[in-house]
Amino acid sequence: MIESLLVANRGEIARRIIRTAKRLGIRAIAVHSEADAGMPFVLEADEAVCVGPANPAQSYRNTEAILAAAKSTGARAIHPGYGFLSENADFARTVEENGLIWVGPSADAITAMGDKINARNLMAAAGVPVAPGTQDPAATVEAALEAATTIGFPVMVKAAAGGGGMGMAVANDEAGLRTEYEKVRGFAERMFGDGSVLIERYFPRVRHVEVQILGLADGRVVALSERECSVQRRNQKLVEEAPSPAVSPELRARFLAAAVKAGEAVGYRNAGTVECLLDPATGEFFFLEMNTRLQVEHPITELIHGLDLVEEQLRIASGEAPTFDPDALTTTGHAIELRINAEDPKRFLPGPGKVTTWVEPTGDGVRVDSGYAADTTVTPFYDSLMAKLIVHGTDRADAIAKARAAVAGFEIVGPKNNLPFFAELLENDEFLGGDYDTGIVSRMR
Structure with missing residues (x-):
C-alpha cells in the first residue's frame, strides 16, 4: 500500500481523502493556497505546503508547484480529487514520469474520454448506445x-x-x-x-443517470450501481440518489453492462463514472460522457454498497485487490446526497462570506462531508460547494424522511446557502413520486 499521499485539491474532497488515508495509516500531505491556510483540510493533514496565491491557476492548477511539494515532502503518490487537475492528462503523465503514483486512470484514458466527440465515437464502436x-x-x-x-x-x-x-x-x-x-x-x-x-x-424530457465503475488492478472493469442525478440547475447537479427510482432490474442490467463495455474500451483503471441520458418515455439510454475521476456524488454509492471508494482507489493504485468480491456485490437501502452550496436558494447565484455559525446534523444514517467550519470564509475564488449532506435509509421514503430532518438540523450563518431550496424540494410532489426529470428545478422556480 502507498505509504504517503499528496492530495492535490482543497475543501471537502481533500478532507475526505485525508480521512481515509489516515485511517489506512498513510501519511496525508495537503497543498493549499494562501487563502486556504486555515481551512480544516490543511489543519487535519499530517503535513501541508502552500503552493501559491488564491488564484487557482497559481496554486491548485500550478503543476510545477504541486510536483515540487510532492518531492519536498517525500510523497509517494498524488490523488487529484475532482476538478482542478483531476482530468488533466498531461499532469497525470508528468506525475508518473517523475516516479510518483497517479491515483486515477491512465493519461491515455483521460485523453480518450476528454474529447466528447472522440468519446462518442469510441463508445459507439464498443457497442455502447450513443445519441x-x-x-x-x-x-x-x-x-x-x-x-x-x-x-x-x-x-x-x-x-x-x-x-x-x-x-x-x-x-x-x-x-x-x-x-x-x-x-x-x-x-x-x-x-x-x-x-x-x-x-x-436534445431530449426535452430526460433523466440523467450514471454508473460508478472501478477498473481493478487485475484488469477487470466492475460496474457498481447507478445514481440518479436529474435534480440540476444550469446543467449542474444539486441532488443525487442511489439507486435511481426510474431504473428497473432489467434496465439496470443494461446500464451496468454498457458501463463495463465503456471502461473496457479504453482499458480503464481506478474509479470513473459513465454518465448517460435516459428517455423515460421509451426506456432508451444514451452515453453522455465518462468522468475519469472520483465524482462529487460518490458517497451515495459507498453507502448502499458499504464501501470506501477512496480506499478502493488507493488499493488499485497500489496494485492490490479490492476489499470486496466483484462477483458478489450487494446493495442495501437507499441513499440521497444534497450539495450544500454558498448560493442564493432562489436564483442560485453565488453568495460567499464568513461562516459565523456551522452546526452539522447528526443521527442514524446521516453523514456530512464538509469543507468548512465556523470562523472559516467562503471566498469567491473557488466552487461554491461547502458540504455534502448524505443520508442512508432502509428505502427511499426513509431516506427522504432522514434528509428532511437533517436539512432542518443543519445551521449555517454567514454565507448564503441553499438549505431552504432542499427543504422545498423534499416536500415537492414530483420529487416525492420519483417520476421527475432534469427540468424539475426550473418547474419549481
Missing part, C-alpha cells in the same frame, strides 16, 4: 445547421472539450443554432482552449 449526433466537430455554423437538419430540432450544442455541465446550450431552430453555436464556440475557446463543437439530439 444521434455529429461524428466530427462542426467546424462552421453551416456544418452545424446541416447536422441539425439531419438530427432534427431541438439540438444540444456542446463544447467537445467541456465538462461539468459547462459549454452547453439548446437550439430550437436555425436562428437559435446560429446564436448558440457562436456562444458555445467562443466559451469553449476561452475556457478549454479548444473551440470544437458537437451537435447532438
Whole structure:
C-alpha cells in the first residue's frame, strides 16, 4: 500500500481523502493556497505546503508547484480529487514520469474520454448506445445547421472539450443554432482552449443517470450501481440518489453492462463514472460522457454498497485487490446526497462570506462531508460547494424522511446557502413520486 499521499485539491474532497488515508495509516500531505491556510483540510493533514496565491491557476492548477511539494515532502503518490487537475492528462503523465503514483486512470484514458466527440465515437464502436449526433466537430455554423437538419430540432450544442455541465446550450431552430453555436464556440475557446463543437439530439424530457465503475488492478472493469442525478440547475447537479427510482432490474442490467463495455474500451483503471441520458418515455439510454475521476456524488454509492471508494482507489493504485468480491456485490437501502452550496436558494447565484455559525446534523444514517467550519470564509475564488449532506435509509421514503430532518438540523450563518431550496424540494410532489426529470428545478422556480 502507498505509504504517503499528496492530495492535490482543497475543501471537502481533500478532507475526505485525508480521512481515509489516515485511517489506512498513510501519511496525508495537503497543498493549499494562501487563502486556504486555515481551512480544516490543511489543519487535519499530517503535513501541508502552500503552493501559491488564491488564484487557482497559481496554486491548485500550478503543476510545477504541486510536483515540487510532492518531492519536498517525500510523497509517494498524488490523488487529484475532482476538478482542478483531476482530468488533466498531461499532469497525470508528468506525475508518473517523475516516479510518483497517479491515483486515477491512465493519461491515455483521460485523453480518450476528454474529447466528447472522440468519446462518442469510441463508445459507439464498443457497442455502447450513443445519441444521434455529429461524428466530427462542426467546424462552421453551416456544418452545424446541416447536422441539425439531419438530427432534427431541438439540438444540444456542446463544447467537445467541456465538462461539468459547462459549454452547453439548446437550439430550437436555425436562428437559435446560429446564436448558440457562436456562444458555445467562443466559451469553449476561452475556457478549454479548444473551440470544437458537437451537435447532438436534445431530449426535452430526460433523466440523467450514471454508473460508478472501478477498473481493478487485475484488469477487470466492475460496474457498481447507478445514481440518479436529474435534480440540476444550469446543467449542474444539486441532488443525487442511489439507486435511481426510474431504473428497473432489467434496465439496470443494461446500464451496468454498457458501463463495463465503456471502461473496457479504453482499458480503464481506478474509479470513473459513465454518465448517460435516459428517455423515460421509451426506456432508451444514451452515453453522455465518462468522468475519469472520483465524482462529487460518490458517497451515495459507498453507502448502499458499504464501501470506501477512496480506499478502493488507493488499493488499485497500489496494485492490490479490492476489499470486496466483484462477483458478489450487494446493495442495501437507499441513499440521497444534497450539495450544500454558498448560493442564493432562489436564483442560485453565488453568495460567499464568513461562516459565523456551522452546526452539522447528526443521527442514524446521516453523514456530512464538509469543507468548512465556523470562523472559516467562503471566498469567491473557488466552487461554491461547502458540504455534502448524505443520508442512508432502509428505502427511499426513509431516506427522504432522514434528509428532511437533517436539512432542518443543519445551521449555517454567514454565507448564503441553499438549505431552504432542499427543504422545498423534499416536500415537492414530483420529487416525492420519483417520476421527475432534469427540468424539475426550473418547474419549481
